[in-house]
Amino acid sequence: MPGVTATSSPRLARAGLGALSGLLAAATALASAELAAGLADRPEAGPVAVVGASVIDLTPQAVKEWAVQTLGPENKTWLTRGVLALSALFAMGLGVLALSRRVLASAGVLVFGAIGVLAALDRPTGVAGDVVPPLVGAGLGGLVLYLLAGRLTAPPRAAEGGVGPAGLPGREQDFGGPGFDRRGFVIVASAAAAASAGAGALGQRLDSSSGAEATASRGAVRLPEPNSPAPPQPSGADLRLTGLTPFFTPNADFYRVDTALVVPRVDATRWSLRVHGEGVRKPLTLTFDDLLGRELVERDITLACVSNQVGGPYVGNARWIGVRLADILREAGVQAPSAGGPADQLVARSVDGMTIGTPVETVLDGRDALLALGMNGAPLPFRHGFPVRMVVPGLFGYVSACKWLRELELTTFADYDAYWVRRDWAAKAPVKTQSRIDTPKPLATVRRGRVPVAGVAWAQHRGIARVEVRVDEGAWQRAELAPAATEDTWRQWVWEWDATPGRHQVEVRATDGDGRTQTARRVGTIPDGATGRHTVVVNVD
Ligand SMILES: Nc1nc2c(c(=O)[nH]1)N[C@H]1C(S)=C(S)[C@@H](COP(=O)(O)O)O[C@H]1N2
Ligand SMILES: [Mo]
Numbered sequence: 001m002p003g004v005t006a007t008s009s010p011r012l013a014r015a016g017l018g019a020l021s022g023l024l025a026a027a028t029a030l031a032s033a034e035l036a037a038g039l040a041d042r043p044e045a046g047p048v049a050v051v052g053a054s055v056i057d058l059t060p061q062a063v064k065e066w067a068v069q070t071l072g073p074e075n076k077t078w079l080t081r082g083v084l085a086l087s088a089l090f091a092m093g094l095g096v097l098a099l100s101r102r103v104l105a106s107a108g109v110l111v112f113g114a115i116g117v118l119a120a121l122d123r124p125t126g127v128a129g130d131v132v133p134p135l136v137g138a139g140l141g142g143l144v145l146y147l148l149a150g151r152l153t154a155p156p157r158a159a160e161g162g163v164g165p166a167g168l169p170g171r172e173q174d175f176g177g178p179g180f181d182r183r184g185f186v187i188v189a190s191a192a193a194a195a196s197a198g199a200g201a202l203g204q205r206l207d208s209s210s211g212a213e214a215t216a217s218r219g220a221v222r223l224p225e226p227n228s229p230a231p232p233q234p235s236g237a238d239l240r241l242t243g244l245t246p247f248f249t250p251n252a253d254f255y256r257v258d259t260a261l262v263v264p265r266v267d268a269t270r271w272s273l274r275v276h277g278e279g280v281r282k283p284l285t286l287t288f289d290d291l292l293g294r295e296l297v298e299r300d301i302t303l304a305c306v307s308n309q310v311g312g313p314y315v316g317n318a319r320w321i322g323v324r325l326a327d328i329l330r331e332a333g334v335q336a337p338s339a340g341g342p343a344d345q346l347v348a349r350s351v352d353g354m355t356i357g358t359p360v361e362t363v364l365d366g367r368d369a370l371l372a373l374g375m376n377g378a379p380l381p382f383r384h385g386f387p388v389r390m391v392v393p394g395l396f397g398y399v400s401a402c403k404w405l406r407e408l409e410l411t412t413f414a415d416y417d418a419y420w421v422r423r424d425w426a427a428k429a430p431v432k433t434q435s436r437i438d439t440p441k442p443l444a445t446v447r448r449g450r451v452p453v454a455g456v457a458w459a460q461h462r463g464i465a466r467v468e469v470r471v472d473e474g475a476w477q478r479a480e481l482a483p484a485a486t487e488d489t490w491r492q493w494v495w496e497w498d499a500t501p502g503r504h505q506v507e508v509r510a511t512d513g514d515g516r517t518q519t520a521r522r523v524g525t526i527p528d529g530a531t532g533r534h535t536v537v538v539n540v541d
Pocket of ligand 1: 256303305306350384
């Protein structure tokens with residue numbers, strides 16, 4: 001007997017085909033919306049990116065922290081998979097429903113579209129046209145489900161064809177049971193699958209080639225020699241020990257923390273930075289070439305993330321080249337609050353709608369707060385904020401290091417809460433004095449005898465004065481500190497351990513340039529950074 005009527009469990013088979021129809025409808029919807037976004041050169045308006053970005057913004061802080069910490073940098077991949085998996089489940093449900101309520105279920109696909117439209121409207125950097133991809137996708141997806149469900153509920157055609165139109169009363173009797181238009185279903189399903197695969201592939205091609213101008217503009221950047229080079233690092237700033245983090249973090253290894261699902265690719269030739277707000281006597285608009293043509297300084301600065309757990313990886317050190325932020329603010333006529341200026345908060349806005357608030361007083365207190373154009377000798381990588389980002393020594397990234405910068409607004413902390421502050425993070429967050437053991441690794445087995453214990457310690461803009469290590473809660477031993485040219489970078493340290501057989505606990509603590517020793521008290525990352533001592537357990541044999 002033809003068709004699913006021959007299976008032992010025809011109802012189950014029918015439900016399976018219904019679910020498959022739902023999946024095909026969802027694939028059509030997603031692929032066609034992705035293609036529409038690609039054609040509009042708005043990869044960030046693709047359905048998964050848009051919905052994912054809204055999920056990021058709406059996720060409770062604690063869950064977000066958990067995701068960053070347990071899933072690491074891959075957390076956005078998992079987010080994307082999660083959005084797709086939920087969509088698939090919902091779609092399969094609609095597909096099954098379509099067997100009995102065809103119109104209702106097909107209209108249900110429009111719910112996808114509605115979610116997409118709401119999410120698109122919710123994006124701070126969205127444009128009105130961003131509602132088109134979800135509408136196109138939902139329309140086509142609904143149509144596919146309607147057609148497929150139609151074939152599933154239509155009576156079978158005659159086996160040899162040409163007998164007459166499908167759906168003649170009594171025809172299904174010929175097949176001995178409640179069959180369906182198998183051939184029609186296969187045709188529509190194959191067409192939907194092929195079309196969505198094609199549209200999806202084309203959409204992805206368009207997305208990855210979008211930003212061609214941006215890539216070209218980055219390729220054309222020639223960073224001039226700085227007017228003020230970085231103070232030379234003393235020889236020995238990098239101890240070059242196996243397992244120890246290098247003094248300079250290569251760009252490819254530099255940690256990345258941001259909310260962007262699609263890395264913004266900005267065309268530097270069309271970019272400009274606006275400086276305005278309270279107490280700005282002379283608002284400025286600066287192009288990338290304006291910045292390149294100004295006095296450039298080069299500085300080594302260690303950047304750290306407030307989400308870094310004790311011993312964690314979200315800290316890196318780079319040689320930045322850029323313009324002193326204080327020079328720009330002074331030119332705009334901005335005065336520090338201590339000099340009577342009305343604005344105490346500098347709000348940086350990025351092309352992707354991030355807002356990051358920094359104390360004006362800090363930016364103007366003489367430290368090397370930068371509008372960075374280059375990182376370790378190259379133009380900023382796209383992931384790290386091309387064309388221009390902020391870097392302020394001594395502050396956590398979320399209150400200082402805005403990437404893909406496009407606007408600086410002078411305001412007050414009383415008047416404005418930036419993105420993370422609205423999500424319960426502290427408005428002001430100087431980095432906390434921290435130290436990390438890089439080698440030996442936790443639960444490593446080492447040979448008895450001399451074992452170098454080494455790592456990095458940081459307290460940007462206060463400097464590291466001392467690092468101490470102890471084993472099994474014994475007496476603190478002073479580690480050797482690698483030299484560093486300024487207080488704005490981390491310092492490597494090493495301590496030679498005479499390791500005895502057994503299982504040992506090795507612990508580190510740093511003391512900063514103000515004489516304050518890092519606290520042993522363990523607190524989590526919210527609201528202003530984790531504290532506690534990094535401790536590793538090592539087996540010696
Ligand atoms: N536009 C934008 N800038 C941003 C962020 C972001 O989410 N969006 N994250 C900030 C945070 S929390 C940190 S720690 C630093 C990380 O910079 P990196 O990714 O270059 O290491 O960027 C900051 N700048
Ligand atoms: Mo961060």
